[in-house]
Amino acid sequence: MKRIIFLLLGACLCACGRYGCGVPAGYEPLLDAALAGCPRADSLRQLLRQTPREQREGMAFLIAHMPRGDRDTMRLDLLREADAIAREELSKAGLDRDIWQCPVVLLADVHSVGVQGDERTYGSPIVLRPVSSEDAMTADWSRVPYDVLATISTRITNECRQINRVVLDCTSKPPATIEWE
Secondary structure, three states: OHHHHHHHHHHHHHOOEOOEOOOOOOHHHHHHHHHOOOOOHHHHHHHHHHOOHHHHHHHHHHHHOOOHHHHHHOHHHHHHHHHHHHHHHHHHOOOOOOOOEOOEEEOOOOOEEEEEOOEEEEEEEEEEOOEEOOOOOOEEEOOOOHHHHHHHHHHHHHHOOOEEEEEEOOOOEOOOOOOOO
16 A cells, blocks of 8 residues: 555656646746747746646746737836836935936846856846936936945845846936937
C-alpha cells in the first residue's frame, strides 16, 4: 500500500511543471513564447501559480492566447509606480516650483540588460524629462541635483522590478519637444 501511495505522489510531483501543477506540459512552450519580452511576465507566472489548481489550465490558455496589446497595457501600472516615485522624491527635495513638468517615459519595445540581486535581468528603461518653462513654447531641461537623481533612480530600480535603468533627457525645447511620442 505504501508503495502505491509513493508512486502516486511521485507521479503528481512529476506532472507539476514550472508553471505549477494542473498546467498541461503542452502549454509550457506557448506560455514561454507569450511571456517572452512581457514586462509583467513574472507577475503573470505568479498569478498562474496562485490560481486554484482546477482552474490553472483555463488560466494558462487565457495567458498563452492573450493579445499582445493586452499584455502591453499592463505596463501602465509599472509607469504609474515609477511616476509616483519620481514625483514624491522631487517634492521631498522641494523642487516642485522649479520644475514645470517631469514626464516619466517608459520606452516601448526597448529592453535593457541589468543585474538585480545576483541575477541578470532584461528589464525596461525609463526616461526622466524634467523641464522648466514660462510659456511652454520653449523649455529648458531642469538641473536636478545629482543626489535627488540618485535617490529617484535607486528607488525606481529597487521598487519597480521590471525597470532596471533610469536615464535623464537633457534636451531643451527646441529642438526637442517636452513630451515623447
